[in-house]
Amino acid sequence: MAKILAIVGTDAAAEAMRQIDPEVVAVYPITPQTAIVEKFAEYVAEGQVNTEMINVESEHSAMSACIGAAAAGARVMTATSSQGLALMWEVLYVAAGLRLPIVMANVNRALSAPINIHCDHSDSMGARDSGWIQLYSESAQEFYDNLLQAVRVAEHPEVRLPVMVCVDGFIISHAIDRVEVLEDGQARAFVGEYQPLPGYSLLDAGRPVSVGMFDGLYGYYYEARRAQEEAMARALEVIRQVGEEYGRISGRSYALWEEYGLEDADICLVALNSACGTLRSRLAAWRERGARIGLLKLRVFRPWPEEQLRERLAGFKTVAVFDRALTLAGNCGGPLYRDVAATLYGLPHPPQLVNYIYGLGGRDLTLTMVDAALKGLTEETKEKPVRYLGLRV
Amino acid sequence: MATLAELSNRRELLASGHRLCAGCGAPIAVRQFLLALPPEAQVVVCCPTGCLEVSTTIYPYTAWRCSYIHNAFENAAATLCGVEAAYAALKRKGKIEADFRFAAFGGDGGTYDIGFQSLSGAMERGHKMIYVCYDNEAYMNTGIQRSGATPRGAWTTTSPTGQAQAGKREGRKDLTAIMAEHNLVYVAQASISHWRDTVAKAEKAWEYSKEGPVFVNILSPCHRGWRFPMEKTIEVARLAVRTRFWPLYEVEKGRWRITVDVANPLPVTEWLKPQGRFAHLFRGEGNQEVLRAIQEDVDRQWAKLLSRCQGGAV
Numbered sequence: 001m002a003k004i005l006a007i008v009g010t011d012a013a014a015e016a017m018r019q020i021d022p023e024v025v026a027v028y029p030i031t032p033q034t035a036i037v038e039k040f041a042e043y044v045a046e047g048q049v050n051t052e053m054i055n056v057e058s059e060h061s062a063m064s065a066c067i068g069a070a071a072a073g074a075r076v077m078t079a080t081s082s083q084g085l086a087l088m089w090e091v092l093y094v095a096a097g098l099r100l101p102i103v104m105a106n107v108n109r110a111l112s113a114p115i116n117i118h119c120d121h122s123d124s125m126g127a128r129d130s131g132w133i134q135l136y137s138e139s140a141q142e143f144y145d146n147l148l149q150a151v152r153v154a155e156h157p158e159v160r161l162p163v164m165v166c167v168d169g170f171i172i173s174h175a176i177d178r179v180e181v182l183e184d185g186q187a188r189a190f191v192g193e194y195q196p197l198p199g200y201s202l203l204d205a206g207r208p209v210s211v212g213m214f215d216g217l218y219g220y221y222y223e224a225r226r227a228q229e230e231a232m233a234r235a236l237e238v239i240r241q242v243g244e245e246y247g248r249i250s251g252r253s254y255a256l257w258e259e260y261g262l263e264d265a266d267i268c269l270v271a272l273n274s275a276c277g278t279l280r281s282r283l284a285a286w287r288e289r290g291a292r293i294g295l296l297k298l299r300v301f302r303p304w305p306e307e308q309l310r311e312r313l314a315g316f317k318t319v320a321v322f323d324r325a326l327t328l329a330g331n332c333g334g335p336l337y338r339d340v341a342a343t344l345y346g347l348p349h350p351p352q353l354v355n356y357i358y359g360l361g362g363r364d365l366t367l368t369m370v371d372a373a374l375k376g377l378t379e380e381t382k383e384k385p386v387r388y389l390g391l392r393v
Numbered sequence: 394m395a396t397l398a399e400l401s402n403r404r405e406l407l408a409s410g411h412r413l414c415a416g417c418g419a420p421i422a423v424r425q426f427l428l429a430l431p432p433e434a435q436v437v438v439c440c441p442t443g444c445l446e447v448s449t450t451i452y453p454y455t456a457w458r459c460s461y462i463h464n465a466f467e468n469a470a471a472t473l474c475g476v477e478a479a480y481a482a483l484k485r486k487g488k489i490e491a492d493f494r495f496a497a498f499g500g501d502g503g504t505y506d507i508g509f510q511s512l513s514g515a516m517e518r519g520h521k522m523i524y525v526c527y528d529n530e531a532y533m534n535t536g537i538q539r540s541g542a543t544p545r546g547a548w549t550t551t552s553p554t555g556q557a558q559a560g561k562r563e564g565r566k567d568l569t570a571i572m573a574e575h576n577l578v579y580v581a582q583a584s585i586s587h588w589r590d591t592v593a594k595a596e597k598a599w600e601y602s603k604e605g606p607v608f609v610n611i612l613s614p615c616h617r618g619w620r621f622p623m624e625k626t627i628e629v630a631r632l633a634v635r636t637r638f639w640p641l642y643e644v645e646k647g648r649w650r651i652t653v654d655v656a657n658p659l660p661v662t663e664w665l666k667p668q669g670r671f672a673h674l675f676r677g678e679g680n681q682e683v684l685r686a687i688q689e690d691v692d693r694q695w696a697k698l699l700s701r702c703q704g705g706a707v
């Protein structure tokens with residue numbers, strides 16, 4: 001029987017990590033991720049996990065140690081936020097380029113300056129092109145569920161890429177939520193025992209390997225990068241299958257995205273993480289009044305489900321993308337918006353595209369703001385396609 | 394210590410055919426070190442970015458007969474922490490039988506400067522590994538730029554000589570002593586010119602690395618950067634020792650000891666003269682001052698070392 005807990009988001013992640021029982025965890029504290037590290041350290045101290053935990057001196061070293069441990073054939077996890085993820089940036093690429101199945105929880109937080117500890121997606125969006133799979137979670141429940149699935153996705157022989165599981169800082173990480181967790185045995189059976197691919201471990205006595213070699217002047221870099229693209233493309237199907245399988249044991253199955261009220265809608269909202277809850281709750285009221293608006297909650301941001309999204313979004317009159325980050329390209333909108341725009345480009349009758357920027361640096365997304373946005377979508381307006389919600393003037 | 398005959402019969406883990414310059418000090422340091430590895434032990438080597446790294450693993454070839462990993466420039470120590478932690482975890486689970494040791498070989502740039510934080514962290518946390526710095530006193534792989542290990546007065550491409558400046562203005566960082574202050578089980582300073590001393594230290598280092606972290610700093614001249622003929626590498630390294638510029642010592646469980654005494658040191662100019670990077674110091678009047686400052690650096694460092702050795706017999 002599954003257990004139902006009332007826990008905060010960070011504890012949900014620590015619980016997943018306890019059940020996964022990775023061989024190595026290398027971490028460094030940063031708000032709002034810290035509580036994950038602390039809780040997991042307690043599990044280590046109590047002997048509830050079999051993990052070698054390394055309390056490194058920086059996030060750069062955390063990811064570096066994860067790379068060493070994963071190359072040595074261990075199952076490896078870490079967690080971070082914001083500046084921590086930014087400090088890892090250089091080695092995020094190494095982890096992905098070496099095709100190491102590291103799983104990381106990222107509690108989304110704004111990047112400096114000004115220094116700001118609250119939720120925003122600039123951190124994970126900044127790591128967008130690093131070759132990491134990125135899954136987003138609306139709630140503590142999804143954070144927990146995604147972390148378990150991430151292990152399977154990362155280690156899948158068709159994929160072999162690191163996976164980042166994102167959740168909103170404070171809004172979810174520090175709020176108590178109802179979380180249904182699997183039994184330990186069930187969770188362990190689902191993630192299974194990790195077996196590194198033959199020839200892929202530094203610690204295979206008698207079969208030495210060289211990892212992270214120099215590519216010479218005109219070597220195989222191009223081919224290696226292309227191979228990563230192919231692995232990303234294959235990951236979509238693996239993520240889908242793992243999500244289905246997880247549904248069979250937990251009753252909560254996962255797909256590339258989740259839909260709400262889209263069957264009869266002519267306006268589609270697209271968003272990530274906790275904002276989806278706010279949008280959904282407001283949509284319920286609007287739909288009762290006859291508004292034909294629905295929500296597409298995107299779970300898989302990398303790999304980007306281009307073809308699937310193009311097909312799904314093609315018929316709508318309007319697509320409104322909600323971004324909790326900016327590209328800082330000069331009023332060109334947020335990263336999610338730009339990906340959606342690129343996806344819809346070339347359709348014979350593409351939907352009208354609108355971008356709502358919201359919640360940077362933890363600014364609340366209030367129901368009033370959502371109402372304003374929905375009003376802007378349903379009534380004639382001269383507003384530009386890139387619009388800011390809740391910005392002080 | 395193993396005899397020369399024994400050593401010469403051991404299998405070299407760094408194979409010939411790598412692309413380091415002929416006469417480079419770095420592979421000599423690595424080979425002297427790896428020869429002392431207990432024959433029954435396996436080793437994982439990690440190199441930060443630098444000459445040794447780029448020249449020994451040009452894909453699809455590798456000069457390493459042992460497992461090897463390169464991650465980035467500043468994180469060799471942190472990377473090995475991960476490997477070592479994985480080993481501990483997998484060994485505990487019974488997934489690994491063999492006896493593995495872990496060694497990083499980093500240039501001075503990846504060790505004194507950009508990699509210093511991760512090195513210090515790894516040492517403080519007690520990861521069982523050997524960190525060997527092959528110190529060639531500059532960033533050689535990127536074309537001879539100054540590092541924290543570059544001596545005062547040395548020409549490099551970022552500490553050039555000119556009307557207003559005679560090479561590097563600052564003295565070098567005493568990294569070996571800083572590592573000793575991390576309270577490691579074993580710290581040593583060695584030179585490729587004194588192979589017997591180096592191998593003896595390497596043997597101790599491998600042994601102690603079963604207990605905790607070990608740091609060895611080994612002078613490994615680069616004739617490209619130091620500007621001397623390639624066949625003189627060992628000779629130049631020896632002059633560094635004989636002038637007391639590079640004292641050979643060890644710190645074993647906190648006890649400092651000079652391992653090769655230099656009773657009648659040569660003036661430091663004897664070490665400087667054969668090297669083109671100091672040539673400007675021997676031209677013109679104004680540079681006497683710099684030469685004096687270098688000799689003072691050497692004398693002060695030696696006095697400091699002696700006081701640290703106090704009871705430790707020479």
Ligand SMILES: Cc1ncc(C[n+]2csc(CCOP(=O)(O)OP(=O)(O)O)c2C)c(N)n1
Pocket residue numbers: 419442443444445466467499500501502503504529531532533534535540
């Ligand atoms: C973050 C980062 N900064 C700079 C570099 C460029 N870089 C590569 S190797 C190197 C110098 C290496 O010098 P050192 O560690 O002394 O080793 P050597 O080449 O002398 O053997 C530099 C500056 C890099 N690879 N990564």
Ligand code: SF4
Pocket residue numbers: 412413414416417418419444448529533534614615616617618
């Ligand atoms: S440049 Fe210097 S350090 Fe680099 S390989 Fe040549 S001799 Fe060795």
